Amino acid sequence: MKDAVGWHVEMEFQEDNKRTRAAAMVRLPDGNEVRGHGYASRHPSDGNQPRVGEEIAAARALNDIKEQLLSKAHDEIDDASGRTSYPITR
Template sequence: MTTTREWKVDLVLTEDDGTTRACAKLATDDGTITGYGTAHCSPQDVDVPRIGDELAAARAMRSVARQLMREADSDLEAVGAGPGGPPGPGYGWPYTTP
């Protein structure tokens, strides 16, 4: 049986005097995870707002991803599949770096 879930990410960017701030909110079935990120334009750099947006947004989403991974780790441990639990049947997917 196939199950489909849809989680939405709301990302708000604000820029003020060379500083870009991002707030990312992931709405899941169980609640909301919020992450924040900032980017600062150095005075000697060319001001390209898009770069600040990209950096701040990526940092906010990375914060959300870290929090979501901590929740997944906690849930795995609760069913005995975490690092502190007994060897199990191998729940979840292994984490690999690209």
């Protein structure tokens, strides 16, 4: 079995009474960094629950990173194989 590989993810939040912004960054083993952003807005009738806003904004930031990593991986597959690869969406 190969040694385990780990990636480090950093997440930061900026919040006000109505909106939460998340900035995520993952460091890849080759030294490259991929950054993503996500936002959550609180509806005026919702209670003030900062943790919920952070969770939603974080999920959206990580989804942004997911899309970038999929694109990067498919570009690398295409470059190595000389053909076009297609991601499976779920």
